[in-house]
Amino acid sequence: MALSRLSSRSTTLLQPLATTSLLRRRHISTDTTPITVETSLPFTSHLISPPSRAVETSSQELLSFFRDMALMRRMEIAADSLYKAKLIRGFCHLYDGQEAVAIGMEAAITKRDAIITSYRDHCTFLGRGGGLFEAFSELMGRTTGCSKGKGGSMHFYKKDASFYGGHGIVGAQVPLGCGLAFAQKYSKEEAVTFTLYGDGAANQGQLFEALNIAALWDLPAVLVCENNHYGMGTAEWRSAKSPAYFKRGDYVPGLKVDGMDALAVKQACKFAKEHALKNGPIILEMDTYRYHGHSMSDPGSTYRTRDEISGVRQVRDPIDRVRKLIIAHDIATEKELKDMEKEVRKEVDAAVAQAKESPIPEPSELFSNIYVKGFGAEVNFISPLETTLSFGADRKELRATLP
Amino acid sequence: REKMWGILRQRGIDGGGLSLRRTRSASVSARSYAAGSKEMTVRDALNSAIDEEMSADPKVFVMGEEVGQYQGAYKITKGLLEKYGPERVYDTPITEAGFTGIGVGAAYAGLKPVVEFMTFNFSMQAIDHIINSAAKSNYMSAGQINVPIVFRGPNGAAAGVGAQHSQCYAAWYASVPGLKVLAPYSAEDARGLLKAAIRDPDPVVFLENELLYGESFPISEEALDSSFCLPIGKAKIERQGKDVTIVTFSKMVGFALKAAEKLAEEGISAEVINLRSIRPLDRATINASVRKTSRLVTVEEGFPQHGVCAEICASVVEESFSYLDAPVERIAGADVPMPYAANLERLALPQVEDIVRAAKRACYRSK
Numbered sequence: 001m002a003l004s005r006l007s008s009r010s011t012t013l014l015q016p017l018a019t020t021s022l023l024r025r026r027h028i029s030t031d032t033t034p035i036t037v038e039t040s041l042p043f044t045s046h047l048i049s050p051p052s053r054a055v056e057t058s059s060q061e062l063l064s065f066f067r068d069m070a071l072m073r074r075m076e077i078a079a080d081s082l083y084k085a086k087l088i089r090g091f092c093h094l095y096d097g098q099e100a101v102a103i104g105m106e107a108a109i110t111k112r113d114a115i116i117t118s119y120r121d122h123c124t125f126l127g128r129g130g131g132l133f134e135a136f137s138e139l140m141g142r143t144t145g146c147s148k149g150k151g152g153s154m155h156f157y158k159k160d161a162s163f164y165g166g167h168g169i170v171g172a173q174v175p176l177g178c179g180l181a182f183a184q185k186y187s188k189e190e191a192v193t194f195t196l197y198g199d200g201a202a203n204q205g206q207l208f209e210a211l212n213i214a215a216l217w218d219l220p221a222v223l224v225c226e227n228n229h230y231g232m233g234t235a236e237w238r239s240a241k242s243p244a245y246f247k248r249g250d251y252v253p254g255l256k257v258d259g260m261d262a263l264a265v266k267q268a269c270k271f272a273k274e275h276a277l278k279n280g281p282i283i284l285e286m287d288t289y290r291y292h293g294h295s296m297s298d299p300g301s302t303y304r305t306r307d308e309i310s311g312v313r314q315v316r317d318p319i320d321r322v323r324k325l326i327i328a329h330d331i332a333t334e335k336e337l338k339d340m341e342k343e344v345r346k347e348v349d350a351a352v353a354q355a356k357e358s359p360i361p362e363p364s365e366l367f368s369n370i371y372v373k374g375f376g377a378e379v380n381f382i383s384p385l386e387t388t389l390s391f392g393a394d395r396k397e398l399r400a401t402l403p
Numbered sequence: 404r405e406k407m408w409g410i411l412r413q414r415g416i417d418g419g420g421l422s423l424r425r426t427r428s429a430s431v432s433a434r435s436y437a438a439g440s441k442e443m444t445v446r447d448a449l450n451s452a453i454d455e456e457m458s459a460d461p462k463v464f465v466m467g468e469e470v471g472q473y474q475g476a477y478k479i480t481k482g483l484l485e486k487y488g489p490e491r492v493y494d495t496p497i498t499e500a501g502f503t504g505i506g507v508g509a510a511y512a513g514l515k516p517v518v519e520f521m522t523f524n525f526s527m528q529a530i531d532h533i534i535n536s537a538a539k540s541n542y543m544s545a546g547q548i549n550v551p552i553v554f555r556g557p558n559g560a561a562a563g564v565g566a567q568h569s570q571c572y573a574a575w576y577a578s579v580p581g582l583k584v585l586a587p588y589s590a591e592d593a594r595g596l597l598k599a600a601i602r603d604p605d606p607v608v609f610l611e612n613e614l615l616y617g618e619s620f621p622i623s624e625e626a627l628d629s630s631f632c633l634p635i636g637k638a639k640i641e642r643q644g645k646d647v648t649i650v651t652f653s654k655m656v657g658f659a660l661k662a663a664e665k666l667a668e669e670g671i672s673a674e675v676i677n678l679r680s681i682r683p684l685d686r687a688t689i690n691a692s693v694r695k696t697s698r699l700v701t702v703e704e705g706f707p708q709h710g711v712c713a714e715i716c717a718s719v720v721e722e723s724f725s726y727l728d729a730p731v732e733r734i735a736g737a738d739v740p741m742p743y744a745a746n747l748e749r750l751a752l753p754q755v756e757d758i759v760r761a762a763k764r765a766c767y768r769s770k
Contacts, residue, residue, distance in 0.1 A: 114512070116508075147543060147544050147545045147547070148545035149545075150542060150543060150544075150545045151543040151544060151545065155543040155544065157544040157547045157548055158547075159544075159547045159548060164508075164511050164512075164548065165540075165543075165544070165548070166543075167536070168535070169531055169535050169536075172504060172531060172532065172535065172536055174504070175500065175501050175502075175503070175504020175505050175507075175508060175532065176504050176505075176507055176508035176511065176532075176536055177508060178501075178504070178505050178508060179504060179505035179506060179507060179508020179509040179510070179511065179512070180508045180509070180511060180512050181508075182505055182508065182509045182514075183508070183509045183511075183512030183513065183514045184512070186464070186490070186509070186514060187512075187514075205500065206500040206501050206504060208501075209496070209498035209500055209501025209502070209504075210501040210504060210505060212496060212498065212501065213495065213496065213498070213501055213502060213505060216496070217493075368545075368546075369541050369542045369544075369545050369546045370541070370542055370580050370581055371541065371581070371583070371605045372541060372546070372549045372604040372605050373603060373604050373605060389683070389686065390580065395721070396721070402683075
């Protein structure tokens with residue numbers, strides 16, 4: 001195809017503008033004419049009638065899915081390299097393979113709907129509108145990070161987009177998410193909260209405590225189990241007597257979704273939001289997969305075979321699914337998509353480079369944000385004693401008056 | 404309504420019917436007192452504080468076991484459900500981890516929950532949410548997510564409730580940066596500190612005492628005003644003295660004042676400090692007092708190892724060493740799980756004579 005283009009270069013200019021590749025892309029990326037696509041699999045449901053397999057989308061949406069998922073994928077791969085280069089320390093839990101869940105969800109909801117998730121939060125942050133530079137800065141502990149370097153990989157937040165983190169304690173985010181839903185109902189916001197957790201967290205007692213209250217009080221909570229089939233190194237069949245996570249709500253309806261199909265995720269989330277606003281909690285089980293191990297300390301191959309990992313990558317990769325859809329619907333060519341991926345790679349590399357140059361926090365930041373408000377007590381001075389103190393390791397050397 | 408109170412009195416709910424009687428008699432007898440000389444129980448002080456704050460701010464709501472229809476396990480939330488309705492007062496199932504997490508999540512979103520633990524012993528079921536979800540969030544998010552929540556309830560020993568229901572959590576919670584920890588003694592403390600806690604944008608652990616709920620204290624007109632608030636982080640000097648400083652909080656303040664009376668009979672003038680705030684600790688007031696008296700006795704009901712007293716002693720030794728004329732003294736609960744038998748329980752808790760003895764030791768008046 002390339003050769004024929006070269007040889008007909010002189011005639012290209014005479015051809016209708018619509019066929020030149022650059023303009024064709026511009027034309028398509030704003031095309032919102034509905035395209036209907038069937039999900040890969042039908043939805044399986046518990047105590048509810050499932051939504052239709054036919055999902056409405058558009059060229060614009062499919063291209064944005066592709067680009068955004070490619071960006072997320074690139075970001076996670078870059079984080080892998082940075083971790084190996086020891087620029088990222090501590091814990092680093094990567095999401096590559098699971099991008100469709102973040103992307104499909106965003107397509108179905110608004111920024112007034114809240115999301116709260118576990119420590120595998122980098123891509124969720126991006127989906128909520130977070131920036132690559134803020135993400136990489138945070139991972140590398142720089143003051144330009146989304147939590148000013150004070151949180152780290154597991155503690156990304158974006159409150160203005162209703163993203164409440166980023167939580168390190170397995171399962172804690174579920175009651176917190178039900179609390180967010182409580183606040184939305186209390187304040188009559190007509191919005192819902194999506195609270196994401198993994199198959200490992202699905203057995204946590206506090207989840208059932210929160211679900212009970214959410215069901216009793218009709219809270220607009222959507223519990224989303226991102227079932228990647230492994231809780232750290234423990235496969236689901238070894239940790240759950242019943243790995244049908246979408247049914248574990250008992251009296252709460254549930255839906256099982258192909259989590260590698262962004263359109264299925266979108267359909268399910270749209271359905272769940274409508275349900276939760278009227279009827280209270282619902283559980284979505286996203287059947288998904290992570291290519292990396294549990295975290296960067298886990299090779300991910302001691303408890304599963306490399307064949308399994310590469311098998312999923314070949315058959316179910318979320319980005320490849322959208323790529324095939326785009327090509328099949330003649331929205332863009334394979335080369336155009338590859339070019340898009342190259343652009344994305346450049347964008348990520350630029351953000352990494354910029355983040356690497358960013359400053360580390362000032363020592364005084366050790367003592368900032370412990371509290372919002374000072375203590376309202378008049379400082380009772382017996383120099384050098386002050387009322388509102390925090391201390392460093394050697395309290396006679398390093399102390400701060402909290403404002 | 405009378406019938407309801409009758410039933411509750413029959414059940415022998417601790418202080419239930421009693422408080423109603425007390426309130427009535429207080430308001431009757433107040434008329435015969437001199438102007439400005441009102442009394443209020445700690446229970447009524449707490450109830451009125453929550454009531455006023457709920458009235459002033461629609462974001463404040465109450466959540467916990469039996470806080471609504473039952474009128475509160477210890478009647479602290481009496482009348483609130485009737486006044487504000489089920490959308491402001493929530494009865495929860497017996498699931499501390501779940502409902503505490505829900506409270507913290509609601510606070511993330513900007514509401515102002517007042518979460519009741521029936522006793523702080525049960526807070527251990529939810530301690531991950533108090534520490535990891537609430538205390539640390541403002542720091543981890545560099546100021547994006549603040550948590551304006553109050554965790555309140557009775558703390559420490561009651562009477563004959565045994566080992567699992569008698570622990571004091573002041574030292575545990577006060578060790579955590581990001582929390583504020585308050586411990587009222589009097590009715591004025593209860594009102595002023597709880598109102599301050601509810602208004603505070605940070606998570607506050609509010610440690611009450613079951614045995615103080617029914618106690619009456621004189622209360623000023625100023626403290627009865629709905630705008631009344633006490634500063635967080637400031638201790639109160641309950642009694643001025645010059646020979647020895649006794650520092651304590653909650654119920655032990657009453658014991659320390661009694662000890663001070665006894666010491667005065669023997670010519671020892673004790674200064675009694677009511678901490679009011681365990682975190683932040685008012686080190687300035689404590690040290691200023693010790694620099695004046697040169698002697699320190701610290702008192703608490705909780706376990707002695709790594710207790711609040713240990714922190715106060717360390718602070719004084721570090722900051723005011725050259726002012727001390729005697730070793731610092733600690734009076735604390737016995738280093739044992741709380742026994743049930745009444746005589747053993749008495750031995751397990753500080754008594755007035757223990758405080759007197761320690762003060763005399765500090766003054767070199769006894770072995």
